[in-house]
Structures are given as C-alpha cells and as structure tokens.
Amino acid sequence: MATITHLNGNGVKPNGHGVHAPPLSKEAQALDSSDLDLPDIDPSKLTITLANDLKPLPPPESLVFGQTMTDHMLIMSFDPTTGWSAPEIKPFGPLSLDPASSCFQYCPNVFEGMKAYLDPEGRPRLFRPDLNMDRFTKSTERVALPTFNASALLELIKKLVSVDARWIPKKRGYSLYIRPTLLGTRPGLGVAASTHALLYVLLSPTGPYFPSGFKPVSLLASEDAVRSWPGGTGGFKLGLNYAPCFQPQRQAAKRGYDQLLWLLGEERRICEVGQMNFFVVTQREDGDLDLLTPPLDGTILPGITRNSCLQLAEAHTTGREPLDTLKEKLHPSERAITMADLLNFSNSGTLLEVFGAATAAVITPVGRIGYNGSDIHIPTYEGGLGPVGRNLYERIVDIQEGRYKHEWSVLCSE
C-alpha cells in the first residue's frame, strides 16, 4: 500500500506543513470543511520514509511518561483548496509553523490518548480504538476544525504502531502511548475558525504509573478554580482544558496534595480527579456494592477507561464475565456526587474505595481528600488498591495485553 523510501542524514528534517499557506478565500472562511467536496484522508496514498539511524531502546524502568519519542511519526495536513494531503510516516522531528498560526493564537488544538500493547504472541494490540476515534471526531467538531475519515486515520495509526513495534516494552503493565494531535494552522490573526489543519501521531513508550505497587494519591478539593462548566468544553478532549489547571495544581502541590479534585457549583458536585474520571465504591445495605461516577453531562470527559469500568461492573454482576476475586455484586451507577454525599459515605462507614480512571494510569487509588480545611480519609488496602479497583485494573490490563480474550482488544495487523 505504501511507498517506502530511506532518508539519508540524521533522520530528522523539518517539515513544511502549514507554513505560509495562502490567505483563505471568503468561501473557505464561510463554509464548514465538511460542506466542501475535498479529498479525505486516504491510507492508500501513505508514503513511508524510514529513519536510517534508529535510536537505542532505553531500559523500560528508566521511562518517564511522555518524555521519550519513538523513531517515527505519522503526519498529514489539510488545506481548504486541496483537502487532506497524502499521509506520511517519517522520522520524528520538529514542526515548522507560521508564528501567526491559529494553534498558537487561539488554541483549536485537539488530542487523543491511547496505547498499544504486546499480546502473549508478541503482536501489537489496541484497546477500543473506535472510541478514541469517535471522541477525536467530536472534539474536532467542537472547535470547528476540518473533519476527516476516522476509520482511515485508525488504519494509519495501526500502520505506524507496526513500523515502531520494537518500541513496545515486553513487560506486563508497559505499553506504547499513542498521541494523535490535530492543530488549526490557519496563518492569520483574525479571530475565526481555522481553515487549515495539521494532524500528526506521536508514539512514546511508557511504564506503569506505579512500578512498585500502587500508592494512593492525595487530593485537594478545588476552592476557587473551576475546570469545566455547562456550555463549556469539559466533555471534549481539547488541549485548552488543561492549561487552566496548571496554576491551581501548583497551589495544591504547595499545600502537600498530589492532585486536585475538581468541583462545580454551590452544591460542590464532584467532576474529575486531576485528569482522571472519578469513581467511588460504597457498601449497600443488601451486602452488594455500588460503583458510582458522575454522569456525562458535558462537564465530564467521556473516558474510555471510565466506560470500561462501568461495563465490566455490569458484566460481573450479571454473571456474564465475573471478576476474578470480587465476591460481591457491583452495581454501576452514573449519578451526581456532591462533597456532602462523600462526607455522608465517610461518616456512615459505607465509603470503601475512591479511585481515578484514565488511559495513562488505568486505575489510581485515592487515600485522602482535603476539603474545607480537613482531610477525608479513604480506607486503605494492602498493595494500594481496594478489591474493586484491583479487580477492574487486572481485568482491563489482561484484556489490553491479550491474556483475557475480549472484543475490546484489536490487533494492529490482521
């Protein structure tokens, strides 16, 4: 399917995507790109330029999340007159962009977070990548960027992972983090939707967040800062949701907490944990357990690990796919959870576990939550994770790494 050439030299060359594109026509400014009959992403046009000098693989134990990039990247661009360019897999290297580009000035920047895993047969696998592609498309529309065929993009991502498959560490809990990124690259300072775009995918090998056993994190309930709002963009995977969290996060760290617990409104509704979805496990009177998480009301990121936890709880409780060591039934429920609810659970002794769920760390246990000047202490467990968090973590990782056969896990090459 692809033209393969070898690049001489140092394996890195600047690329010219998005630089000095011509000013847009009035028509292009007025129309959605989806209204235009322009070429979409076409995997049959892929060209592959391999790096001559491959980087040495670092020891897996030395990896810091998101700091090491593989040898190659996937890249393509959108122009309002010619549509999506032919996709390229080429050596990882810098982007060259006009300093007036939208992505610098007005931040129509979208990303996704997914991972590739090695199964016992040594084959690269992805975990529910259709959900990433669906969310990527929705985020793209929210910031009015040119849209694209998400199935075609997924085909290209699988190809990129295959090219750099040697980078997936052969250790349980390790994987290759995949970062699709879409930037508006319209050159110009007028405040308007970007009619130009650059789409690229980076790969970064990564280890477990907690290599030596899970360590419960501490959270500080946010006081003034608010992460998202009804009518805002908190339900989309946009770069612009993150920078506003840096300064409040720094304040939390100065006060001795690892992460923020984001709250909303006078009723102090719980939204997210740092950059993770929030889960709480409570004891029911009938002996079963409840697994609670806030509903997708537009202020909550529709996390894929979040969705998987809810579905695995359901499958456990119906007996279709019982979790390995969890005896109790586990009833998933998407409902608003306020700080008053959490205090009630804690005071009544029904609070069993609190954890965050996300692609990077899968499941992160919470040990205490600072709120109104004192700490709510969450029960702790040997090894850091409670029985529900532990069972969900093991099942998800077993599916991801192909040890537990499941339709959620798909091979990169058929």
Place this chain on the structure above:
Amino acid sequence: MATITHLNGNGVKPNGHGVHAPPLSKEAQALDSSDLDLPDIDPSKLTITLANDLKPLPPPESLVFGQTMTDHMLIMSFDPTTGWSAPEIKPFGPLSLDPASSCFQYCPNVFEGMKAYLDPEGRPRLFRPDLNMDRFTKSTERVALPTFNASALLELIKKLVSVDARWIPKKRGYSLYIRPTLLGTRPGLGVAASTHALLYVLLSPTGPYFPSGFKPVSLLASEDAVRSWPGGTGGFKLGLNYAPCFQPQRQAAKRGYDQLLWLLGEERRICEVGQMNFFVVTQREDGDLDLLTPPLDGTILPGITRNSCLQLAEAHTTGREPLDTLKEKLHPSERAITMADLLNFSNSGTLLEVFGAATAAVITPVGRIGYNGSDIHIPTYEGGLGPVGRNLYERIVDIQEGRYKHEWSVLCSE
C-alpha cells in the same frame, strides 16, 4: 544598545527556539520560575538582524486584519536552566518546535493586542501600553508560564516598532497592530506546567474595521454555549478562551447574525460581544445618560478600550475633559446587566445605544440582538454610531494618533 547584522539570502530562516530542549530536572518541575534566580529579559543584549530584501508595502485599502506581517519579529526564549535568552529582532519567519510541545498539547498560550499609531509629526506612538504589559503578566501567571520583566519587554516592543515604522500607514484610522505572544514550549506529554517558553512579537498593518462608515452589527444571544464562568479564565487574555467560540459563532452566522452576545447563568447576564466588551447607553430621568458595562468579576476581559471609555465618560461629566459634541452628562457604571434589563430598557424607550469596545475595532455599534426567537432593535444613527459611541471613538483615536494631547499616548522613542 544592539548588535546589528544583515542577513543574506531570502530573509527567512527557521529558528531553533524550544526545539529538543533537554528533559527537565525534578527541581525545575517543582518550582515556579519566579522562585529561580535566572536571567530576566535584558534589552541591552538585543541583537538585530535586518532582512536584506524588504517586502513592498501593500496599499492600505487592501489590508485584511491580521493577514499581512511586517519584515521583522522580536523573539526570545526561556529555558529553566539558563533563564531568558538574549532578545532578537530578526526577519519574520516560521517557528520550529517539537511536536510534543505544551503549546500544541495543553495550550498554555498567552497573547496581547495593542497598536502603534503615527502622530502628526510622523512619530510612532503606543496607547496605554503599560496596561497591556500588566495584563500580559497576569495572564502568564494564570497558566503558570515563566514570568518576565514587562518593562523590559515594552522597551523591546518600542524598538521593534521603530525598526518597522515604515509599515504604519499614514492614514487616519490606520495603525500597526502589535501581537505579543507567549507559548509554553516544554517538550513532553506529561500534564504539567511548562518550564520552557517562547516569547515573540508580530506586527501587522491594519485599517479601520469600517472603512466606509460604521455599519451596526447584529448579535445572537448565546443559548447553550458559555464563553466563561466564575473560576474559569475569561478574565485573562489566553488563546484558549477563543477556540471554544468558533463553532457557536459559525452557528450564529448560519442564522444570519454577525457575532454572539455571550450570556452566563440562569439570570442571562450579559458578558461580552464576540471578542469585545459590552456597553449600553440609557436615558436617565434627570436628562443625563448612563454608560453601563459588566463589572470585572473574572468572567470579563479587562479591556483597555473598556477602561478608557469609562475614564473618558468620567472626565467628560466632571468637566475635566469634555467630549466634543456630547451635551449630556454621561455617568459610567460597572454593573451586572441581564437580558431582562436590556428588554426593559428597550420596552421603556430608554435604550439609546449598544456597542462593543476593543483594541481592533475601537467602537463597534450594535443594531439588533436576537434573543428567544425575536430581535431587540437598537436605535440607529446616521453614520452608524450614536452620539456617545461617536464621541468616545473620536476622542480615543485622537489620543492614539497624537492629535489630542494625553498622558495615555506614549512615543516609541524619546
């Protein structure tokens, strides 16, 4: 003060700022840059590399806002081990950045909007640039970017304007738009404040928004989408405030409106007009006029034109600096204005003028506002602007262009 060299070739070379910076130390991640004793911006270290081939000046009438850049740009970078680099004025050209940079992934991107004007003696002038520098600093802190000496930056901006002064059109209402931009350039996918930064300033010649008389714009009151909220970032000049507006703006355009009127909360409080501050003029029973605008509660951008309008109204009414053709006293007031208030003003016949105020267009009259399926019609005036908007516009432009002597206008070179 500066080393001046001439660049051979095409006048454009990629710059390497922020590319492949080394991974940060634990210390650098944990500390505010302001805690570190590192070199600040130092105008005495400026180097100037002039373009050999200067671009031809376009006819002023052909200018589209923000599309034409001058010959040069100012640029400098921050590294957590070496501090702020020596500033450079060099030919305008692309940036070369690591694709994992914070500015692409998490959007800690800050900007300012200011202008340079020619006075009757042909000297370049700035308008209240200290307020831009103060806001730039506050925005920088809000997204936890490395801070800098704002006075030193202003000195360098004046120098850049002097270098490209031939680009300021010699016509009333024309000016040189100045776009200081600060980007987080930390290379890495971990979600954390950027310890690296790139600061640059672009210049773009621009004409009046309404070259052939002011044309009142139509607004659609936002229904679902919300621009800003308490605890958010609407009170700061951040790129990330803008991309969420593109899709709602596109919907408004499809329904035949020029801009959005941003509302907040169940009481439908008015926030901003597109990217401008909102003003309404009402008739008082005592014959005087009220000039109303929403207060700076954290959801409103602290606009410099906004502040100037309020101060000029005060100076008019006290008799210190009477406006040229406005007979009535004009009482400035920062107060919440709801859609119910606006309907009351309209129904009672006390609604005289509605306009937006911002650096790019100065004063933009509003002709109608779509709300709940019908239009509120604002009184219209010959030439497009009402007497208050007209007097404020004329006074501000006269100060900016040095015809009306005022401390707000400062020379670029002493």
